[in-house]
Amino acid sequence: MNILITGAAGFVGSNILKELNNGTNKITVFDNLKTGYKNNLPTNITFIEIDCCDEKILERCDVFDCIIHVAGQASKEGSFKDVFYDLNSNAKSTLVLLEYAKNKQ
Secondary structure (H helix, E strand, O other): OEEEEEOOOOHHHHHHHHHHOOOOOEEEEEEOOOOOOHHHOOOOOEEEEOOOOOOOHHHHOOOOOEEEEOOOOOOHHHHHHOHHHHHHHHHHHHHHHHHHHHHOO
16 A cells, blocks of 8 residues: 655654554655654655645655645644644645645545
C-alpha cells in the first residue's frame, strides 16, 4: 500500500509510522519539522520537508492509497501566540489534503 503520513516526525505520527513501516508499505512523510524531529524517521521512507498548508503540496503528491493526516499545531499556548499559524496548520492543511484526495480519485 502507498501511504502518506503527515506530521510523522512528531510523537503521534512517528508511532503510527512505526506500526505501518513493516516492509510491505511504501511510506511518504510530509512534515515541516516545526515540532517534530527528523531522527524520528527511519531511512526506508520518503521524507519531504514541507508545510501541509502549502498548496504546492498538491504538485508533490503521488497517488496514495491512504492518507493519515496528523500534522498540525497542538499547543494551546501556541494557538494564542500565532492564531494564523494555528488556523493554517490545522484547518487549511486539512482542506489542502482533502482537495488533493478529491482530485486524485
